[in-house]
Amino acid sequence: MRLDFLWDGRAQPTRGPKPALSLKHIADAGIAIADAEGLGAVTMQRVADDLGFTKMSLYRYVAGKAELVALMVERAIGEPPDISTTGWRVGLKEWAHHLLAAYLRHTWTLEALLGPRPVGPNELGWMERAVSILTATNLTGSERLDAIAVLAGHARSIAQQSMVGRQPEEDIAAMIGEQLRRHGDRFPALVATMATAATDGGHDQAFEFGLERILDGLDILITQRAR
Template sequence: MGKRGPKPALSLTGIADAGIAVADAEGLAAVSMQRVAAELGYTKMSLYRYLPGKAELVALMLEQAIGEPPELTSQGWRAGLEQWSRKLLERYVAHPWAIEATVGQRPLGPYEMSWMEVALSRLEGLPLKGSERLDTIATLAGHGRMLAQQAASMVGEAEMTQAIAAMLREHGERFPHLMAAMGEAGQGAGQAFEFGLARILDGLEALVSRRS
């Protein structure tokens, strides 16, 4: 039997990877300094040489999971924000715990700030106040977070449609407007994320047009 090799050296990247693996599998509540240290084969005190506590650990995990913002290749402010929103949704769907990790007062990392910077760059030159530009990206991010959270909870559009249909079969006479909407939706419904994204940007485009 060969000798066991030395433990791999700890690094912030390795610590974040271990935390992400735990959170992806079991949720953010399962993440602790002790758990992540154990996954790496170290004691909890070893991690404190790199990070002050769990808040900083989660911030590090979030930075690594969300990663650097994409290079927006679409032309024009609207197409650029559409691409930005879809990419952000992809990151949240890949790591659903990141939604919880972005709630409340917390440390912000350079990657997360860079996502904001990239989106704001597409609003440059439009007749919008600084607060309105910030509100725009907050609204887009919030829309993506909501849909990602829905996907993470396994209450997708198909499951919700089935649940509503079952109720309507029993009590359809009580909900005539819902019956009518569901009947039309069956003829070709769009995805909630794309529909909501388009309506947000329609509103912004109308505002920009009025001020221009």
């Protein structure tokens, strides 16, 4: 697999009929399948069929499924967001929200981003945007990268939880509640906490809560080092 094809595009075929496909069309076809049926449903044959071409014609543009998925990811996450604020905290918060939104639009990217893969300009652009936000702080290079990794990991975790859907989450909560009604004497702290949570209106705030705590930690480190 070529590692730079996401940057310069695969050279167009010089033999045969005039190319009728483009990397954009191929990526969009793969994304449509993955959005509807999951990444496992994406194959070279399926994409070719949906485009109305033969599988062999697809190989004139992408070398195989690994290259196809990398192309899909690059197009799905898109270019990094414009962050206009000059404050690092507000900027990182906005960046994290944009990242979560990108994951939720195409949840299959959570699987596709695992493991070694070609990295394109869009993915590096997201990293560049976040690192730039932290440039004016007193964090070291390693700390900036670690901070971004923690924020991205938090966004991934919340996006993964959302993949099960609202109804299964409610079903699990109902089952937990039933077991606590039967065996609540063994879990008094959990019973009390869930009873309080039912009335304080703080449900479904895990992303915002975790994001603020991560930023709080960075704020403490930056402030202490400044002193």
